[in-house]
Amino acid sequence: MELTQTNLYTLCAILLLAIGLLGFLLNTDFIRKVLGLNIIGIAIFMLLLAVANTYPAAIDPIPHAMVLTGIIVAAAGTALGLNLASKIAKFSRIVQKEEVITSAESLSDKAYITSPNNTQERG
Template sequence: MTAEFLYAGAGFALFGLGAWSFLLHRALLRKLIAMNIMGSGVFHLLIAVAGRAGPPADPIPHALVLTGIVVAVSATALALAFGRALETATDD
Protein backbone atom coordinates (compact mmCIF):
# COMPACT_ATOMS: atom_id res chain seq x y z
CA MET A 1 0.00 0.00 0.00
CA THR A 2 1.47 3.33 -1.01
CA ALA A 3 1.44 6.58 0.90
CA GLU A 4 -1.02 8.11 -1.59
CA PHE A 5 -3.62 5.46 -0.77
CA LEU A 6 -3.09 5.99 2.94
CA TYR A 7 -3.56 9.74 2.60
CA ALA A 8 -6.60 9.28 0.38
CA GLY A 9 -8.15 6.75 2.75
CA ALA A 10 -7.50 8.98 5.74
CA GLY A 11 -8.95 11.92 3.81
CA PHE A 12 -12.15 10.08 2.97
CA ALA A 13 -12.45 8.81 6.54
CA LEU A 14 -11.93 12.26 8.04
CA PHE A 15 -14.36 13.89 5.64
CA GLY A 16 -17.00 11.24 6.33
CA LEU A 17 -16.52 11.50 10.09
CA GLY A 18 -16.78 15.29 9.93
CA ALA A 19 -19.89 15.20 7.75
CA TRP A 20 -21.54 12.65 10.05
CA SER A 21 -20.72 14.74 13.11
CA PHE A 22 -21.91 17.94 11.42
CA LEU A 23 -25.28 16.38 10.65
CA LEU A 24 -25.62 14.70 14.04
CA HIS A 25 -24.89 17.52 16.50
CA ARG A 26 -26.81 20.75 17.05
CA ALA A 27 -24.25 22.67 19.12
CA LEU A 28 -22.42 25.36 17.15
CA LEU A 29 -19.00 24.54 18.60
CA ARG A 30 -19.33 20.89 17.66
CA LYS A 31 -20.42 21.86 14.16
CA LEU A 32 -17.36 24.11 13.87
CA ILE A 33 -15.08 21.27 14.96
CA ALA A 34 -16.80 18.95 12.48
CA MET A 35 -16.18 21.43 9.67
CA ASN A 36 -12.50 21.60 10.64
CA ILE A 37 -12.30 17.81 10.53
CA MET A 38 -13.89 17.85 7.07
CA GLY A 39 -11.33 20.43 5.97
CA SER A 40 -8.52 18.22 7.22
CA GLY A 41 -9.92 15.40 5.11
CA VAL A 42 -9.88 17.60 2.03
CA PHE A 43 -6.28 18.58 2.76
CA HIS A 44 -5.33 14.90 2.98
CA LEU A 45 -6.99 14.24 -0.37
CA LEU A 46 -5.11 17.11 -2.00
CA ILE A 47 -1.81 15.79 -0.67
CA ALA A 48 -2.69 12.33 -2.02
CA VAL A 49 -3.35 13.86 -5.44
CA ALA A 50 -0.04 15.72 -5.31
CA GLY A 51 1.85 12.50 -4.63
CA ARG A 52 0.50 10.83 -7.77
CA ALA A 53 2.47 13.17 -10.03
CA GLY A 54 5.68 11.21 -9.61
CA PRO A 55 8.93 11.55 -7.68
CA PRO A 56 9.10 15.33 -7.94
CA ALA A 57 5.74 16.03 -6.31
CA ASP A 58 3.50 18.67 -7.85
CA PRO A 59 3.93 21.88 -5.79
CA ILE A 60 0.54 23.39 -6.67
CA PRO A 61 -1.57 21.13 -4.40
CA HIS A 62 0.94 21.65 -1.60
CA ALA A 63 0.58 25.41 -1.96
CA LEU A 64 -3.20 25.07 -1.99
CA VAL A 65 -3.11 23.01 1.20
CA LEU A 66 -0.87 25.53 2.94
CA THR A 67 -3.15 28.38 1.89
CA GLY A 68 -6.19 26.37 2.95
CA ILE A 69 -4.74 25.78 6.40
CA VAL A 70 -4.19 29.51 6.88
CA VAL A 71 -7.72 30.29 5.72
CA ALA A 72 -9.19 27.53 7.92
CA VAL A 73 -7.42 28.84 11.02
CA SER A 74 -8.56 32.41 10.42
CA ALA A 75 -12.13 31.32 9.60
CA THR A 76 -12.22 29.22 12.77
CA ALA A 77 -11.05 32.18 14.85
CA LEU A 78 -13.70 34.39 13.25
CA ALA A 79 -16.42 31.79 13.83
CA LEU A 80 -15.39 31.42 17.48
CA ALA A 81 -15.53 35.19 17.93
CA PHE A 82 -18.98 35.35 16.34
CA GLY A 83 -20.17 32.44 18.46
CA ARG A 84 -18.96 34.09 21.64
CA ALA A 85 -20.62 37.38 20.68
CA LEU A 86 -23.85 35.53 19.91
CA GLU A 87 -23.68 33.72 23.24
CA THR A 88 -23.15 36.93 25.23
CA ALA A 89 -25.88 38.72 23.28
CA THR A 90 -28.44 36.03 24.07
CA ASP A 91 -27.49 35.94 27.77
CA ASP A 92 -28.61 39.55 28.32
Protein backbone atom coordinates in the same frame (compact mmCIF):
# COMPACT_ATOMS: atom_id res chain seq x y z
CA MET B 1 -5.94 -2.12 -5.70
CA GLU B 2 -2.53 -2.16 -4.10
CA LEU B 3 -1.98 -0.24 -0.91
CA THR B 4 0.44 2.50 -1.93
CA GLN B 5 1.06 5.59 0.17
CA THR B 6 -1.29 7.65 -2.00
CA ASN B 7 -4.11 5.12 -1.63
CA LEU B 8 -3.63 4.89 2.12
CA TYR B 9 -3.74 8.68 2.45
CA THR B 10 -6.84 8.87 0.24
CA LEU B 11 -8.63 6.25 2.37
CA CYS B 12 -7.72 8.13 5.58
CA ALA B 13 -8.92 11.38 4.05
CA ILE B 14 -12.28 9.85 3.14
CA LEU B 15 -12.61 8.40 6.65
CA LEU B 16 -11.86 11.83 8.12
CA LEU B 17 -14.40 13.37 5.74
CA ALA B 18 -17.05 10.92 6.97
CA ILE B 19 -16.26 11.68 10.62
CA GLY B 20 -16.34 15.42 10.01
CA LEU B 21 -19.54 15.28 7.99
CA LEU B 22 -21.33 13.21 10.63
CA GLY B 23 -20.09 15.50 13.39
CA PHE B 24 -21.22 18.53 11.43
CA LEU B 25 -24.69 17.18 10.67
CA LEU B 26 -25.60 15.23 13.82
CA ASN B 27 -24.62 17.77 16.49
CA THR B 28 -26.74 20.76 17.37
CA ASP B 29 -23.96 22.45 19.35
CA PHE B 30 -22.36 25.30 17.42
CA ILE B 31 -18.80 24.62 18.58
CA ARG B 32 -19.08 20.97 17.56
CA LYS B 33 -20.33 22.10 14.16
CA VAL B 34 -17.26 24.34 13.79
CA LEU B 35 -15.03 21.42 14.81
CA GLY B 36 -16.77 19.21 12.25
CA LEU B 37 -16.17 21.80 9.54
CA ASN B 38 -12.50 21.94 10.52
CA ILE B 39 -12.19 18.17 10.26
CA ILE B 40 -13.81 18.27 6.80
CA GLY B 41 -11.27 20.92 5.80
CA ILE B 42 -8.37 18.83 7.05
CA ALA B 43 -9.73 15.81 5.15
CA ILE B 44 -9.75 17.82 1.94
CA PHE B 45 -6.18 19.04 2.56
CA MET B 46 -5.13 15.43 3.09
CA LEU B 47 -6.83 14.39 -0.15
CA LEU B 48 -4.94 17.12 -2.04
CA LEU B 49 -1.63 16.04 -0.50
CA ALA B 50 -2.36 12.42 -1.41
CA VAL B 51 -2.95 13.43 -5.03
CA ALA B 52 0.30 15.43 -5.03
CA ASN B 53 2.20 12.31 -3.96
CA THR B 54 1.11 10.18 -6.94
CA TYR B 55 4.67 10.16 -8.28
CA PRO B 56 6.97 10.25 -5.22
CA ALA B 57 9.97 11.07 -7.42
CA ALA B 58 8.29 14.23 -8.78
CA ILE B 59 5.96 15.71 -6.19
CA ASP B 60 3.38 18.11 -7.59
CA PRO B 61 3.87 21.53 -5.90
CA ILE B 62 0.52 23.10 -6.82
CA PRO B 63 -1.63 21.14 -4.30
CA HIS B 64 1.03 21.87 -1.66
CA ALA B 65 0.72 25.62 -2.28
CA MET B 66 -3.08 25.38 -2.19
CA VAL B 67 -3.01 23.53 1.15
CA LEU B 68 -0.55 26.06 2.60
CA THR B 69 -2.89 28.95 1.84
CA GLY B 70 -5.94 26.88 2.78
CA ILE B 71 -4.69 26.14 6.30
CA ILE B 72 -4.35 29.84 7.09
CA VAL B 73 -7.79 30.68 5.70
CA ALA B 74 -9.34 27.77 7.66
CA ALA B 75 -7.77 29.01 10.89
CA ALA B 76 -9.01 32.54 10.24
CA GLY B 77 -12.53 31.32 9.43
CA THR B 78 -12.64 29.25 12.62
CA ALA B 79 -11.56 32.26 14.68
CA LEU B 80 -14.27 34.40 13.10
CA GLY B 81 -16.92 31.71 13.70
CA LEU B 82 -15.93 31.24 17.34
CA ASN B 83 -15.99 35.00 17.88
CA LEU B 84 -19.50 35.23 16.46
CA ALA B 85 -20.59 32.23 18.59
CA SER B 86 -19.38 33.77 21.83
CA LYS B 87 -20.94 37.09 20.84
CA ILE B 88 -24.29 35.32 20.32
CA ALA B 89 -23.92 33.54 23.68
CA LYS B 90 -23.22 36.84 25.43
CA PHE B 91 -26.19 38.52 23.76
CA SER B 92 -28.58 35.67 24.56
CA ARG B 93 -27.50 35.82 28.22
CA ILE B 94 -28.43 39.53 28.30
CA VAL B 95 -31.79 38.80 26.68
CA GLN B 96 -32.51 36.01 29.17
CA LYS B 97 -31.74 38.34 32.10
CA GLU B 98 -34.08 40.99 30.67
CA GLU B 99 -36.82 38.41 30.21
CA VAL B 100 -36.47 37.30 33.82
CA ILE B 101 -36.68 40.92 34.99
CA THR B 102 -39.75 41.73 32.88
CA SER B 103 -41.55 38.53 33.92
CA ALA B 104 -40.79 39.31 37.56
CA GLU B 105 -42.19 42.83 37.10
CA SER B 106 -45.39 41.57 35.49
CA LEU B 107 -45.79 39.04 38.29
CA SER B 108 -45.40 41.69 40.97
CA ASP B 109 -47.83 43.94 39.09
CA LYS B 110 -50.48 41.28 39.25
CA ALA B 111 -49.50 40.65 42.87
CA TYR B 112 -49.39 36.89 42.60
CA ILE B 113 -46.07 36.10 44.13
CA THR B 114 -43.57 38.67 45.28
CA SER B 115 -40.85 36.54 46.74
CA PRO B 116 -37.52 36.81 44.83
CA ASN B 117 -36.78 33.11 45.27
CA ASN B 118 -39.59 32.16 42.97
CA THR B 119 -38.41 34.39 40.13
CA GLN B 120 -34.92 32.99 40.40
CA GLU B 121 -36.25 29.50 39.94
CA ARG B 122 -38.00 30.58 36.79
CA GLY B 123 -34.85 32.11 35.35
